[in-house]
Amino acid sequence: GAVVSQHPSRVICKSGTSVKIECRSLDFQATTMFWYRQFPKQSLMLMATSNEGSKATYEQGVEKDKFLINHASLTLSTLTVTSAHPEDSSFYICSATSGVGGTDTQYFGPGTRLTVL
Amino acid sequence: AQKITQTQPGMFVQEKEAVTLDCTYDTSDQSYGLFWYKQPSSGEMIFLIYQGSYDEQNATEGRYSLNFQKARKSANLVISASQLGDSAMYFCAMTYTGFQKLVFGTGTRLLVSP
Numbered sequence: 001g002a003v004v005s006q007h008p009s010r011v012i013c014k015s016g017t018s019v020k021i022e023c024r025s026l027d028f029q030a031t032t033m034f035w036y037r038q039f040p041k042q043s044l045m046l047m048a049t050s051n052e053g054s055k056a057t058y059e060q061g062v063e064k065d066k067f068l069i070n071h072a073s074l075t076l077s078t079l080t081v082t083s084a085h086p087e088d089s090s091f092y093i094c095s096a097t098s099g100v101g102g103t104d105t106q107y108f109g110p111g112t113r114l115t116v117l
Numbered sequence: 118a119q120k121i122t123q124t125q126p127g128m129f130v131q132e133k134e135a136v137t138l139d140c141t142y143d144t145s146d147q148s149y150g151l152f153w154y155k156q157p158s159s160g161e162m163i164f165l166i167y168q169g170s171y172d173e174q175n176a177t178e179g180r181y182s183l184n185f186q187k188a189r190k191s192a193n194l195v196i197s198a199s200q201l202g203d204s205a206m207y208f209c210a211m212t213y214t215g216f217q218k219l220v221f222g223t224g225t226r227l228l229v230s231p
Binding site: 110113 | 150152154159160161162163164167208217218219221222223224
């Protein structure tokens, strides 16, 4: 149980285009989903917290208009990188939890490697 | 603010031996959760083990156990009988009641040799 999928696993795009990444909880309903960014050889950096049916909460320094997050259902959240530039190239990974308490386990998707040319 | 410290950037262990990965944390909260995740080269984050701050017994999951020393604020991961497939990055993380964000440490890269 507790499987989270992410699509696509890898994407290469031209500068200026927008890229959408999907995160799905396959066997549970995710009350909350999280989006992280990871640079090579570094730890995960939380970008935003997404609750179904409400606006995402972004971490300080993360541009809301750049990284659009939609959590339309209890099993799907999407991250859209708008007008992507080479500096947006990174590993993006989502997680999901079915709980509402702070100590509930987050289950992660396999990640999406974005390369912007 | 919560903080996780992993002081070992890299660890080496021979196959079938046990290894301990260190993790210390800093929080003023009484109720919190501690997690260990494994990240192989493929990038996915695999949940390994969880310890609640009020759990009196150390958590165990198969070959993984968490050596929880609350007074010292440490939550070390012990992997018994290491396997080649255990080679990966290991992240210690914490969260606390009412606050769902995971705070991660910088990670420890474990290399298991034959």
